[in-house]
Amino acid sequence: MHNSVLFTTFDPLRDAPEMCSVCSLRPPIFHFEFETDEDGEPQTIKGFCCEPCATRLLKTLECTESREWAEEAAALAAEDQDTAEFRKRLESLRALLVSELTRPA
Numbered sequence: 001m002h003n004s005v006l007f008t009t010f011d012p013l014r015d016a017p018e019m020c021s022v023c024s025l026r027p028p029i030f031h032f033e034f035e036t037d038e039d040g041e042p043q044t045i046k047g048f049c050c051e052p053c054a055t056r057l058l059k060t061l062e063c064t065e066s067r068e069w070a071e072e073a074a075a076l077a078a079e080d081q082d083t084a085e086f087r088k089r090l091e092s093l094r095a096l097l098v099s100e101l102t103r104p105a
C-alpha cells in the first residue's frame, strides 16, 4: 500500500490553467499527481497547483504515511480516533480536489 505525490514543472505557455486547480486563487507553479489506494481502490488526482497547495498535498501524504506507520505499530486499534480523523480529512480533501478538478472551466 503506497501513496505518492509527484510534482513536476511545466511549460506555462502550454496546457496549463491560469489558476491553481485546487484553490483557484493563485497561478499554478507545479503539475501534480496525487496517488492513493485507500480502501484498495487506486485513485490518481491530477492537476496544477500553487505553492501553498503543493504544501497541503505534501502534508496530506505525510498524514497517510504516519497513519500507515501507526497501523504497522499495531499499538493503535482500527477504531483509533486519529485514524478516523485522518480518513475524514483525506476524504474531504479528495472531495475538494475532485470537485475543483472536474468543475467546468
Ligand SMILES: [Zn+2]
Pocket: 020, 021, 022, 023, 024, 025, 026, 049, 050, 051, 052, 053
Ligand atoms: Zn492553490
